[in-house]
Amino acid sequence: ETGVTQSPTHLIKTRGQQVTLRCSSQSGHNTVSWYQQALGQGPQFIFQYYREEENGRGNFPPRFSGLQFPNYSSELNVNALELDDSALYLCASSLVRGESYGYTFGSGTRLTVV
Amino acid sequence: GENVGLHLPTLSVQEGDNSIINCAYSNSASDYFIWYKQESGKGPQFIIDIRSNMDKRQGQRVTVLLNKTVKHLSLQIAATQPGDSAVYFCAENKNKLIFGTGTRLQVFP
Numbered sequence: 137e138t139g140v141t142q143s144p145t146h147l148i149k150t151r152g153q154q155v156t157l158r159c160s161s162q163s164g165h166n167t168v169s170w171y172q173q174a175l176g177q178g179p180q181f182i183f184q185y186y187r188e189e190e191n192g193r194g195n196f197p198p199r200f201s202g203l204q205f206p207n208y209s210s211e212l213n214v215n216a217l218e219l220d221d222s223a224l225y226l227c228a229s230s231l232v233r234g235e236s237y238g239y240t241f242g243s244g245t246r247l248t249v250v
Numbered sequence: 251g252e253n254v255g256l257h258l259p260t261l262s263v264q265e266g267d268n269s270i271i272n273c274a275y276s277n278s279a280s281d282y283f284i285w286y287k288q289e290s291g292k293g294p295q296f297i298i299d300i301r302s303n304m305d306k307r308q309g310q311r312v313t314v315l316l317n318k319t320v321k322h323l324s325l326q327i328a329a330t331q332p333g334d335s336a337v338y339f340c341a342e343n344k345n346k347l348i349f350g351t352g353t354r355l356q357v358f359p
Contacts (some may be wrong), residue, residue: 228347
């Protein structure tokens, strides 16, 4: 059973640029969530995808967008990067059958915006 | 509202002692909580969960207690080991995870 894998592990971007982060779900999981974790803080929910549709969104602007693919992998896209977007971005997959049955996190992508 | 917070930012314990990490929540309708451990450079790792129909749940060396009256939960780690050093988060599961700030557990010999 494979876990959740994220790529890249580290990334440096310039303010105003766009970035795409990728996530492969754990085998058997059908839902992917993305979280932003600023240094010294708990992860903050960005959004969740289920059956390739956005299924819940946190307090993040529209320049944060995502995709889920038929194989349940996912992308997080951030446009017009700002310095405050520097954070660890975590992907979590889960199996939802009416309710969630636990989340498995990847190790994250460390994004630095300069 | 959505507010899951922790009392102590850092907890230092001696190896072999028991550790207790606390967490408060504000939404009395909250019914499912999870404790996560996050080591440096890694994502959060599931430790144990508890639903509101229970007030105690035990795992291997860990126990979670839920006091719905005062909206408080705690994670107890028995015989703390150096490998337990990490940041611990409580999170409420409402079809998304609402995390607290976290408590850093430091284990010294």
